[in-house]
Amino acid sequence: MRRWALAAKELEDSLYLPATALDAMASRFQQAMEQGLTGKGGSLKMLPSYLAGPTGKERGTFLALDFGGTNVRVALIELAGGQSRVLNRLSRPVRAADGRYDYSRQSATAEELFDFLASLIAETIGDHQGRFYLGHTFSFPARQENIGQATLIRWAKEFHTTGVEGHDVGQLLSDALARKGLKERVIPAAIINDTVGTLLTATYSDRHTRIGSIIGTGHNSCYLDRFVPAFQAPMVINMESGNFDGAPASVFDERLDGQSAQPGAQRLEKMVSGLYLGELLRLILLELIQTKGLFGGQASPVLERPYSLSAADLSDLQADGSAELSRVGDWLQARAAIEASEREERRLLQRIAAATACRSARLVAATYLAVLRHEDPALTLRHTIAIDGSLYEKMPGYAGALERALAELLAEKAGQVSVRLVKNGSEVGAAIAAAIVAAASD
Template structure:
């Protein structure tokens, strides 16, 4: 009798355990279904991207894509020579770069110095802030040029990468729209950032000329084009994401009559703000957006960039812990936004140990989830895979959207809203420069993205499109643009 009762209890527990497990599996299946990116859906995103690009070029505010003019109408071609500098201000530190170009697509010398920005200067006056930058620049120049016999040769042009929202008014001028990243220097908003830097350099006795004001993605395009003239677009996929490409001047309808010496201009898309009903948005994305500092903004970025991917995984784990006790009680860490970073997510995703020990370690140390069974760890890896695959494939569809707009995807492009077709026999080799740690450091992300680009383009067109890793667009790229725009 007693043995029957014990057996019944054990069977009951097994049934309950199995039910709990299936609830977790069901939650994952529902997420995977909602986040799916079949190639048909990706092609709809491609078309939407191309159409939105056209709308953004047609009129200001005509699209979620800003499609900003950069006034860069000439890209480096490898013939540049001489000494050039770059300055990158974009966060809690700034970077000074010095390159010596030797023609024939060669960089003979490449020196870099990083310096932290003192916290108090992030909220003081523009004069104090830029004087600190100028003094650091002077010390760096003095140190580098003392021993150089080339100090008199065109060592005076600077490329300035300023990673804050700026309305560019020429290749070497632009006004600050607003501060981000903890900066709050009020007297600089709506002021020309190049003029502020130029005045500070003069004040420190530096006879240097800011020849180019550069966005990081434009710098990436510049490096790509320096090494390979078939480079027509650039994408940055790191903590945040953006893209730019070379457009025909006559296609920029919102600036009718725009004349450039090359007949083209680089367009900064600000593609993080792209949105389309075809994007596979889940309940987790909706919640993340609602709780973010910029709700209803940067929708594409929130699905594909390193800032957000780890947090989407955390949210799925939270949901699983609510539908079942497979993780034990919900911890306070589990409820903390952004506690699970994307590099940690990537480490779990790419854990190749037989017992997934890295997954167990990260769950314990980061989310305070202990003693997770192996089958549950495998489920977590699957969650990471779904999030990463979707992000990479959506980024791929964005890239092909750019190629479609400029007629490099085999369909001939989009003009006045109509798609033209072209014979694949006329396809030209097309290179897209890619920068950012999500692509360069995260193997699975890179593989999913590359595969999706080939899948969308098809086997006839894909061999003509090359994705190339490019490094230091904000440093080398800015210096190269200074060389190209040198007086």
């Protein structure tokens, strides 16, 4: 029916951000960067990493712990001067699918969570002999006083584990390693953010890398500042960009934020990251069902349950290229318990999913523009933006939408900037950070 095509166009228009809006957002983001760097507040923390980047010549075998979302990964990694090789790797969910454990819940303690991490480290080492420097990628808002210490500011990504906020995660891990009998074999050397890990990994082989970014379950970016006045030196700065509060928000963003565990926090992350895109889609669908009679005006119990949809659902919906959108129909039956739908209703659903994902990509592109302007106002240098994360890698059309937005914003300077996918940047980057610290302590 024609009305569903009109409804889709109306929603697409409400979610679409033209270049002028993105440019204005980039200016606000750059202002927030400068406020954070000079200690004048603002929504960007601009946290020092205490690392200036690798030389590309680091060598040896190091442990990497990557903890920042739904899965924890531990790897034993060999660095060989610009190249890396994983000798062993383990991955475990923080929340067991069968409900046996959930270390992210509020009733879980810091000791339980970090004992879980220590057990994975022990399993990863296995029969490998020697002592290992460990780099720890900790992908939550944390304040560092040095490279080996990081205090959790607050949980994000719906984590609520008790006894971690306000505490040094480096010490919590050291205590857990001691309880596990690993105190003499594992040397916690560096704590970094996953974005810093991505930047270090890319810089290890590409010296033009200026920005490291994660677009996955969560979202954050860092960059290499050529001169940080507080340290009188170059340094990688973890922006905690997911907390930026100057992005143009829709009524659905306001609704999602108000119903979240931490209203007012991580505003940009709630608009762009994989954890929240499914919820945005759910809220839009509920509005259409309740106010416009979509799918006969009957909302299923599934759609009435918060966070019942995920970014993977947006991917599935966009991937259907059939004339009748039969896969979207199958999705409605399997995921939303909606048995009957018209083709135009299915097309509406697909267009909303695509518009939600495209808006995410364009918002992220605006933040990159702000960083590029801050570091190189005339854009005379070459810049590589290194990105890791399932949303950027796997969401149909996402990478293309981001790169098109950058080209639109950079205009004739677009050729100065390239974007690359960096796989497992959090792991290799943690190993590189450990190697940098190990070299400095020799």
